[in-house]
Amino acid sequence: MKLAGARRRKAADWAVRIAASLGAAVGIVFLVWILWEVVSRGASALSWSFFTELPAPPGEAGGGLANAILGTVLISAGAGLLGVPAGIMAGIYLAEYGQGTRFGGLVGFMVNVMMGVPSIIAGLFVYTLIVVSLGHFSGYAGAVALALLMLPIVARTTADMMALVPDSLRESALALGAPRWRVIVQIVARSARSGLLTGILLAVARVSGETAPLLFTALNSPYWPHSFSGPTANLTVTIFNYAMSPYRSWQQAAWGASFVITAGVLAVSLLTRYILRRTT
Amino acid sequence: MSLENTSRRNTGDVLFHGAAVLAAALVLLLIAGIFTDLVRHSWLSITTFGPRFLWSGAWNPVTGEFGAASSLYGTFATTIIALVVAVPLSLLIALFLVEIAHPRLAGPVSGAIEILAAIPSIIYGMWGLFVFAPYLADHVQPALEALFGGIPWAGALFSGPPMGIGILPAGLILALMVLPFTTAVMRDVFGLVPRVLKESAAGMGSTTWEVFRNVMIPYGRKGLVGGIFLGLSRAIGETMAVTFVIGNDHRIAASLFASGNTIASTLANEFTEASDPLYLSALVELGLVLFVVTFLFQVAGHLWLRRLRGGAGGGR
Amino acid sequence: MIAIETTSQAESAPPRPGPQPVESSPARGAIAVRNLDFFYGEHQVLFGNGLDIAPRKVTAIIGPSGCGKSTHIRVYNRIYELYRDQRCTGEVLLDGQNLLAPTVDLIELRRRIGMIFQTPTPFPMSVFDNVAYGLRLHYTMPRSELADRVKTALEDAALWDEVRDKLHHSGIELSGGQQQRLCIARALAVEPEVLLMDEPTSAVDPVGTAKIEELVRRLKERLTIVIVTHNMQQAARISDFTAFFLDGRIVEFGDTTELFTNPVDRKTEDYITGRFG
Numbered sequence: 075m076k077l078a079g080a081r082r083r084k085a086a087d088w089a090v091r092i093a094a095s096l097g098a099a100v101g102i103v104f105l106v107w108i109l110w111e112v113v114s115r116g117a118s119a120l121s122w123s124f125f126t127e128l129p130a131p132p133g134e135a136g137g138g139l140a141n142a143i144l145g146t147v148l149i150s151a152g153a154g155l156l157g158v159p160a161g162i163m164a165g166i167y168l169a170e171y172g173q174g175t176r177f178g179g180l181v182g183f184m185v186n187v188m189m190g191v192p193s194i195i196a197g198l199f200v201y202t203l204i205v206v207s208l209g210h211f212s213g214y215a216g217a218v219a220l221a222l223l224m225l226p227i228v229a230r231t232t233a234d235m236m237a238l239v240p241d242s243l244r245e246s247a248l249a250l251g252a253p254r255w256r257v258i259v260q261i262v263a264r265s266a267r268s269g270l271l272t273g274i275l276l277a278v279a280r281v282s283g284e285t286a287p288l289l290f291t292a293l294n295s296p297y298w299p300h301s302f303s304g305p306t307a308n309l310t311v312t313i314f315n316y317a318m319s320p321y322r323s324w325q326q327a328a329w330g331a332s333f334v335i336t337a338g339v340l341a342v343s344l345l346t347r348y349i350l351r352r353t354t
Numbered sequence: 355m356s357l358e359n360t361s362r363r364n365t366g367d368v369l370f371h372g373a374a375v376l377a378a379a380l381v382l383l384l385i386a387g388i389f390t391d392l393v394r395h396s397w398l399s400i401t402t403f404g405p406r407f408l409w410s411g412a413w414n415p416v417t418g419e420f421g422a423a424s425s426l427y428g429t430f431a432t433t434i435i436a437l438v439v440a441v442p443l444s445l446l447i448a449l450f451l452v453e454i455a456h457p458r459l460a461g462p463v464s465g466a467i468e469i470l471a472a473i474p475s476i477i478y479g480m481w482g483l484f485v486f487a488p489y490l491a492d493h494v495q496p497a498l499e500a501l502f503g504g505i506p507w508a509g510a511l512f513s514g515p516p517m518g519i520g521i522l523p524a525g526l527i528l529a530l531m532v533l534p535f536t537t538a539v540m541r542d543v544f545g546l547v548p549r550v551l552k553e554s555a556a557g558m559g560s561t562t563w564e565v566f567r568n569v570m571i572p573y574g575r576k577g578l579v580g581g582i583f584l585g586l587s588r589a590i591g592e593t594m595a596v597t598f599v600i601g602n603d604h605r606i607a608a609s610l611f612a613s614g615n616t617i618a619s620t621l622a623n624e625f626t627e628a629s630d631p632l633y634l635s636a637l638v639e640l641g642l643v644l645f646v647v648t649f650l651f652q653v654a655g656h657l658w659l660r661r662l663r664g665g666a667g668g669g670r
Numbered sequence: 671m672i673a674i675e676t677t678s679q680a681e682s683a684p685p686r687p688g689p690q691p692v693e694s695s696p697a698r699g700a701i702a703v704r705n706l707d708f709f710y711g712e713h714q715v716l717f718g719n720g721l722d723i724a725p726r727k728v729t730a731i732i733g734p735s736g737c738g739k740s741t742h743i744r745v746y747n748r749i750y751e752l753y754r755d756q757r758c759t760g761e762v763l764l765d766g767q768n769l770l771a772p773t774v775d776l777i778e779l780r781r782r783i784g785m786i787f788q789t790p791t792p793f794p795m796s797v798f799d800n801v802a803y804g805l806r807l808h809y810t811m812p813r814s815e816l817a818d819r820v821k822t823a824l825e826d827a828a829l830w831d832e833v834r835d836k837l838h839h840s841g842i843e844l845s846g847g848q849q850q851r852l853c854i855a856r857a858l859a860v861e862p863e864v865l866l867m868d869e870p871t872s873a874v875d876p877v878g879t880a881k882i883e884e885l886v887r888r889l890k891e892r893l894t895i896v897i898v899t900h901n902m903q904q905a906a907r908i909s910d911f912t913a914f915f916l917d918g919r920i921v922e923f924g925d926t927t928e929l930f931t932n933p934v935d936r937k938t939e940d941y942i943t944g945r946f947g
Contacts, residue, residue, distance in 0.1 A: 080777050083807075087561035090446075094454050097446035101467050101537070104530055108473060108481045115484075163377035171374055181378040183652075184385050190583070190648040191388065192591015194618045198625075198641040199388045202395045222384065229381065238546075255370035276471070283474020286593035286618065290625050310476050314594065314622075317480055325484075332480050336473060343472045347465075456754060553749050554791035554853070558804045558860070559780035568803065572794040 109336070116333025119326045124334075129296050129312075132321035139331055145213065145299040145307040146335070149292055150282040152217030152302075157224030157281070158274055164225065165232025165273075170258050173237075182233065188226035196222040197287035205291060213299060213306030216292025220284060224277040231273025235266040275346040283339050285310035309335045388645060396639035398632055407639060413604035415628070420636035422643055424604045428521060428614035429590060429644070432600070435525025435610075436589040440532040441582055447533075448540035452570075453562050464541065471534035479598030482527045487599055491518030495611055514611040517601075522610035524600040528592055532585035539581030543574035586651065591644055593618035617644040698765055699725040699863035699894035701746065706760035708741055708750075708918075715741055716758070716918045723911075728886060728895045730905035730926065733915030734941070739898045740788075742915065743866045746896070747783040748776060764864070781808050783864040784857030789873045790849030792841030797833050800841045800852055804860040819859055827855035828885055847878020854885065865889065867897040871904065883908050902942055906930050914938045 123138045130137025164185065172178020200219040205211055239262045247257040263270060288294075293305040294312055309331045316328035393400075399407065403420065410421025447467060451460045495516045502508040514520065547570045555569040556562075571578065601613025602623050615623075617640050628634045701723040708716035715738045723729045731739040741750070746769065750756040762769045769779060781804070793800050801820040805811065811819075820837075824830040829851040833844070841852055850870060857865060867886070871879040886895055886908050899905050905912050906926060913923040914935075922929060922938040933939040 080775065083561055083564070083777065087563040090449070090563040090566075091454055094446040094450035097443050098450040098455070098463050098467075100443065101447055101470065101533060102463065105466050105470050107485075108470075108477065111481055111485045112477060160377045160380060163374045164381055167374035167378040171371060172378060177378070181381050184381050186583075187649055187652045188381060188385055190587030190590075190652045192587075192593065192618055192644055192648060194591060194593045194621050195388065195392075195641055195645050195648075198621065198638065199391055201625075202391045202638065203387070206395075225384075226381065229377075253364075254367045256366070258370070279472040283472075283476065285474070285476045286622060289622055293626070310474065310594075313476050313480065314597075317483065317598070328480065329484075332477050336477055339472050339474055340469060343469065548789075548791075550787045550789055551791045551793070553752060554785070554787055555793065555803075556752055557747055557749050557780055557785040557787075558807060558856070559777040560807060561777070564807065568795075569793050575794075 112329070112332050112336050115329040116331075116336075119330030120333065124327075124330055128298070129327070130323075132319065132324055135323075137327075139307075139309065139312060139327065139334075141295070141298045141307040142309045142312045142331065143334060145292070145295075146282065146309045146338075148299060148302070149213055149216045149220060149288070149306060149308055150278070152214070153220030153224060153281055154278060155221075156217065157221035157277065158228055160221075161225045161228025161277070162232050162270070164229035165236065166258060166263075168229065168233035169236035170254075170262065185226045185229045185233070188222075189230055191222075191226075192286075193223055193284050194286035194289070196220075197290050200287070201290040210303075211291060211293040211305040213292050213302035213304070216288045216306060216308065217302075219287035219291045220281045223284065223287060224281050227277040227280065228273050231276065232266075232270055235269025235273065236262050238269070239265045271346055275343060278346075279339050279343055282342070283310060283335055285314055289314075389642075392638055392642040392645060396635050396642050399635035399639040402632060403636075407636075408643070411604075411606065415624075415630065415633050418630070418632050420633070420639075422617070422640055424606050425615055425617045425620050425640060426643070427606045428524075428600060429616040429618070429647075431521045431614070432525040432528055432596060432616060433586065433589045435522060436528035436532050437582070437586060439526065439529035440536055440585055443529075444533050444537035444540055444581070444585075445578075447537045448544055449566055451537075451541050452544040453566060467534050467537050469534075470530070471538065475531060475592060476594040476598075478527050478531055478595035482523065482595055482599040486527065487518035487523055489518065490523055491516045494518075510608045511610050514607075514609040517611070519599055519601045519613060520609065520611040521600065521614050524596045524614075524616075525610075527595050527599060528589045531592060531595060532589050535588060536581045536585040539584060540574075540578055543577030543581065544570050546577070547573050583652070587648055590648060590651070591618050593622050597622045617641070700765055701864065701894065701896070702761075702763040703742075703745075704761040704763070706742070706745060706758060706762065708738070708745065708758040709756070711755045714918070716745075719760070719918075719920050721913055721920060721923060723894060723896060725894050726890055726892070727910040728890050728897060728908055729911045729913065730909035731896065731898045731913050731915060732900070732902055732905050732941075735900060737915040738918040739915045740868050743785075743868060743896055743898055745770070746864070746866055747780050747785055748774075749780075749785065751776075777808070781860050782862050783866060784860070784862035786850070786853055786857060786865065786867040786870045788869045790846055790853055792844065792849045792852055795841065796838045797841050797844070797852060798837040801855050801859050803856055808860055823855040823859035826858050826889070827851045828881060829855055845878070847874045847881060850874050850878065850882060851885065854882070858889075862893060864894045864896065867895065869898050869900060872900070879904075902930075914941060916941070 123136055125138060125143065126140050127136065127138035128141055129139060164181065168178060168182050168185065172181060196219045200215050200222065204215040204218060243261060243265060244257055247261045248254070252261075288308055288311050292308055292311070294315060295305040295307040297307065299306045313328045313331045313335070316324040316331070319325065399420065403410070407421055408426070409423050410419075411423040412419040412421045413424065414420070451464050455463060495512065495518060498512040502512050551569060551573065552565055555565040560568065596616050597619040600615055600619055602615050602619055603613035604615055605613075607614065621637055621641055625637050628637055701721075703719055703721040706716055706719040707714060719742060731742065733739050744750045745758055746762055748769065750758070758770070760770070764782070768774070793803060795803070798820055801823050802816055805816055805819055821830060824833060829848060832848060833852075836843070841849065844852060850873075871882050874882065883904065886897065889895060897909065909926045911924065912926040912929045914921045914929065916937055922933060922935045929938065930942055933942060
């Protein structure tokens with residue numbers, strides 16, 4: 075038996091500490107780089123008319139993406155209305171009712187599978203299911219496609235976060251005579267609320283900036299989203315179309331739209347963080 | 355306790371339970387629906403090409419010849435690059451956040467990494483196409499070519515026109531996109547390691563790195579795998595960021611800077627333009643392949659997790 | 671039997687000795703605490719602690735919860751340094767060497783002073799690997815020697831007979847009491863001079879507790895044991911000396927039998943007779 079090299083162990087420790095610090099620095103450098111480009115290139119494309127007017131034809135000055143901004147908000151809200159309640163209830167089932175049952179195991183498994191379903195598959199599925207049968211693209215289809223993506227994310231985080239709540243808490247509430255659903259809503263969900271909000275935040279952030287599921291569902295439109303039952307303008311598909319176009323003015327507008335969608339998504343995240351901090 | 359109270363409670367419980375069961379069943383219905391629907395709509399392509407669709411490199415809308423080989427290659431190559439870069443990096447960042455950084459620094463750094471996750475994928479595409487690709491073309495690609503150009507096998511990996519576009523740039527951007535997800539999960543997993551367990555390991559004379567490697571990683575391995583799978587599933591089907599920078603070319607080239615395509619980028623680029631039924635059907639079959647591949651990955655992952663749970667060790 | 675007055679203690683430069691170990695004792699593992707103050711951020715929780723812990727004896731630290739008894743022993747192996755907002759001033763001497771000096775090698779310090787925690791802390795690995803953990807960390811040795819030492823440590827912790835057939839099962843599969851003895855075996859394997867036990871039986875059933883107490887009585891032949899406990903009967907059963915803590919101060923320190931039968935300080939008497947706390 076001989077003493078292992080303490081010096082070597084400490085050197086390894088320091089090497090890892092330095093590497094970890096550098097790793098964190100790399101992450102931040104890229105974040106700052108991306109945000110900087112979006113802000114500096116996007117801000118110059120913004121003007122009052124950008125938020126109030128319809129798109130101008132390529133080459134023509136002026137115009138805006140007001141229709142796309144409105145469309146994105148509407149589609150995301152519709153998706154949230156469909157996806158969040160369903161996801162939370164499925165998560166509650168997994169954490170509170172389905173544990174140890176065959177059905178619960180299967181659903182838990184399928185939630186994970188569904189989380190692994192690429193967003194473009196959600197678009198493809200909704201295309202075959204809704205767009206083909208109705209015969210036209212629509213904002214509704216877009217919202218359903220986005221809701222499909224939200225459902226498993228919300229369900230999984232809900233289930234995981236509620237599973238972390240110790241059983242003793244449930245038991246002590248039940249022992250006071252509280253009905254099961256009240257225990258779940260008032261005790262379990264409450265103690266897990268920061269986790270639940272994080273899950274919803276993740277879902278909203280991922281979904282409202284999604285492009286792929288909208289490509290074959292909501293499509294895009296140069297007009298106001300008068301009715302949800304036709305192709306509906308939205309920011310992300312607009313960015314894709316404009317960025318791939320050869321027109322400099324459209325590429326410029328794509329950066330402006332990038333700025334708007336980034337700012338919007340980040341604002342949602344920060345708002346949620348604020349609410350989270352205030353309630354805990 | 356009065357009878358009235360009891361019955362009211364039961365009604366609430368029954369309704370709530372029922373809603374939860376319905377939501378759970380919806381998940382199963384949707385998965386089954388996706389599969390059957392995609393099979394139905396790709397039936398024409400399946401019957402026309404048979405299994406050779408999977409290894410055929412052909413992709414010709416004019417002659418009506420379609421195969422998934424180049425898309426599959428691009429999908430796996432970019433995903434592997436992304437994970438090879440992102441997993442070690444996010445482990446390091448999680449270690450930094452949980453054990454190394456001063457709490458006052460860890461909060462903001464952690465928040466910054468989370469913001470990376472909040473950035474929509476199309477923004478990564480914009481940044482990748484208009485900023486990162488030119489940067490790679492001007493600085494990184496010439497350097498790599500100078501470094502490896504003389505070596506016969508490695509040289510081919512980095513050859514090609516200096517556009518900063520192709521498999522490697524797509525993989526790197528995917529890595530960046532995956533990073534916040536894997537980091538967040540790993541950070542949370544390490545945060546759940548009981549304080550007393552870490553103290554116990556430190557109390558044995560372990561360095562921070564040894565506590566991390568010997569206790570925290572084994573304790574949280576289940577969650578770590580979860581984090582990696584979250585990253586993997588995001589990378590494998592990620593569409594927009596890849597579509598912007600991969601070049602969208604149906605071929606398999608040795609060079610990491612050659613244009614390629616992935617299943618998702620092909621769908622994004624060609625789906626709305628495909629008018630021919632066979633073409634459309636082939637695209638849906640491509641989507642079906644992507645769906646089945648992700649499905650199989652999940653199954654494999656879960657079987658592995660189950661084996662771990664049954665074996666020796668394992669916290670939580 | 672010496673009562674330490676709480677007020678005068680902080681400023682008195684030479685702390686009054688407790689039952690001082692005999693000067694000529696060859697035993698190692700004597701700890702002398704001098705003027706120890708401890709802070710969580712700005713909040714001071716220990717005030718001028720002075721204590722002389724005899725080698726190869728069991729010293730119990732008792733007191734109501736929140737009185738600083740755990741904090742006190744967490745200074746000995748400097749485990750509190752994991753947290754940036756915790757700091758202390760004063761001296762802790764192990765056989766004359768100041769453990770709080772910045773030059774002290776933490777790795778070696780923690781090899782010499784083992785610690786057992788309130789809840790059992792089996793690492794997520796097999797029983798064998800748990801016990802071998804410290805050995806592999808600090809030493810390089812042939813496989814056969816490693817196996818021998820693991821066996822010896824498990825025997826010392828009175829656990830060998832119970833786990834000999836499941837050495838390669840997870841340590842987490844053991845019962846609570848077994849887990850705690852596994853942790854003791856893990857600590858013993860690296861042959862520490864001092865074993866700190868922070869309420870080691872608070873998460874263990876009575877049978878397990880009895881086994882651990884028996885173990886403590888046996889182990890003091892080889893090493894110094896400092897045990898924090900909120901259980902006065904336990905302190906009376908197993909310790910040679912007892913220190914009574916109150917609000918971060920050492921109210922009274924002395925021979926266990928003396929302290930329990932004939933306490934000098936009124937507050938000690940109140941506590942051990944159950945009038946508060």
